[in-house]
Amino acid sequence: MSESGAAAGQAPGLRELKKRRTYAAISEAAIGLFLERGFDAVSVAEVAAAAEVSKPTLFRYFPAKEDLALHRxxxxxxxxxxxxxxxxxxxxxxxxxxxxxxxxxxxxxxxxxxxxxxxxxxxxxxxxxxxxxxxxxxxxxxxxxxxxxxxxxxxxxxxxxxxxxxxxxxxxxxxxxxxxxxxxxxxxxxxxxxxxxxxxxxxxxxxxxxx
CATH class of the missing domain: 1.10.357 (Tetracycline Repressor; domain 2)
Incomplete structure (x- = not known):
């Protein structure tokens, strides 16, 4: 997630910090599964389960499956x-x-x-x-x-x-x-x-x- 989410010169608030942590946690869970089994062999539902979020929540952060691997x-x-x-x-x-x-x-x-x-x-x-x-x-x-x-x-x-x-x-x-x-x-x-x-x-x- 880009640094542009927080105003320049200001520390992010608690809500923004939580969003960033969720964003990173979902992607890291996805990358772990992709590395273990291959990108095409892992479903979005499996990523959501591993990250302990719902699929609608996952898609709010990552519009496409590929984005899960590309947040870096x-x-x-x-x-x-x-x-x-x-x-x-x-x-x-x-x-x-x-x-x-x-x-x-x-x-x-x-x-x-x-x-x-x-x-x-x-x-x-x-x-x-x-x-x-x-x-x-x-x-x-x-x-x-x-x-x-x-x-x-x-x-x-x-x-x-x-x-x-x-x-x-x-x-x-x-x-x-x-x-x-x-x-x-x-x-x-x-x-x-x-x-x-x-x-x-x-x-x-x-x-x-x-x-």
Missing amino acids: FADHEDESARVVTAGGRAGVGALDALERHLRERLAARDPITGLCDDPRVLAYQRLLYGTPSLVARLFVYTRRSEAALSDALGGDLRAQLAAGQIVVVLRTLAERNWRRIEEGESADEVEAAAVAAAELAFGQLRGGLGL
């Missing part, structure tokens, strides 16, 4: 937009802010960058990329991420084109990192190449986008 991406879908907005307030250019943020997340081994060799993260990524319906649903999240970033960049055609390119670059870098780790390298072994690839990618973006 939902948490990040406006991340680039927030980074650009915060950078703008501090007088930092959009690409500089995004590259700095990516480097920080690489150093932190954030799973969203693909540079994470935690076995649980790798199992989740195998589930995601090995399930066609999840890959297809991920496209919805990607489009929302593009729209949010486009708005942060100004919302015109130039911003839309830039947002699309930036989102593709970030996804490509993450998938490249994940595939190298999946093939047997550790995150520590991949890190230098991941940082170099990020530098190359943002250099190309600067040359083509002029942001």
Whole structure:
């Protein structure tokens, strides 16, 4: 669930905290079942039972079964937009802010960058990329991420084109990192190449986008 649920600068209230806990609990129960038995072999009713909620409650939080497995991406879908907005307030250019943020997340081994060799993260990524319906649903999240970033960049055609390119670059870098780790390298072994690839990618973006 996006951080936008709470007003900027304010701690979430008890009701919002309860909603977030329920949201996370349902998804974690679902992912546990999906990892154990496979996405297609688990029903929504089984997820609801495991999370101890009713099906109508589950669907209030997750409109589609695929969303149960993708809440981790939902948490990040406006991340680039927030980074650009915060950078703008501090007088930092959009690409500089995004590259700095990516480097920080690489150093932190954030799973969203693909540079994470935690076995649980790798199992989740195998589930995601090995399930066609999840890959297809991920496209919805990607489009929302593009729209949010486009708005942060100004919302015109130039911003839309830039947002699309930036989102593709970030996804490509993450998938490249994940595939190298999946093939047997550790995150520590991949890190230098991941940082170099990020530098190359943002250099190309600067040359083509002029942001």
